[in-house]
Amino acid sequence: MALALLVAAALATAGCASAPSRRPPEPGWSERGIASWYGPGFHGRITANGEVYDMDRLTAAHPSLPFGTLVEVRNLDNGRRVRVRINDRGPFVGGRVIDLSRAAAKEIRMIGPGTARVEVRMIAAGAEPAGPGRYRVQAGAFRDPERARALAARLEPDYPGVAVRASGGWHRVEIGPFARRREAEEIVRELAALSIEAVVRR
Secondary structure, rough: HHHHHHEEEEEEEHHHHHHOOOOOOOOOOOEEEEEEEEOOOOOEEEEOOEEEEEOOEEEEEEOOOOOEEEEEEHHHHHHEEEEEEEEEEEOOOOEEEEEEEEEHHHHOOOOOOOEEEEEEEEEEEEOOOOOOEEEEEEEEOOOOOOHHHHHHHOOOOOOOOOOOEEEEEEEEEEEEEEHHHHHHHHHHHHHHOOOOOEEEOO
């Protein structure tokens, strides 16, 4: 009887043990599924992370990836790729894995069909919540605004949140924001391979 009680107690204890917490995805993680896109009906509205949605920026909504996560989305039907930053939640239709901005959908040529079979691969992890104190990558600083705009146009198809910011007579080309410094540093390394000397700014 004593042995039976001990066995029962052991089984009860095991049954009450909490399940191990699921670790968030890391760079290199990927998934496949259907992508959709959202545009004019949401343009100017507040996204789930507090930003204003701009359908002409390279951003996306994902059900669970932390805000600020940088992912590459590859259209499995034509091979075209685009990099987007997660700043919203969705899609809310079963079987879909990511909702792209209109700009991102254009890059992989899925505007017409509305959906596409894609592979989503994490490039840099984000952090949630994406509060203040985030980082940006400065890809260049120019006195000539035309040179700044030319660099921004070169970078925008491949990097999220490219913008030209003017102050003190300088026109700075920035990418971001990123929630963690290591995400920004990853972009700096990529730009170095393109012979672009970039720096991280907080």
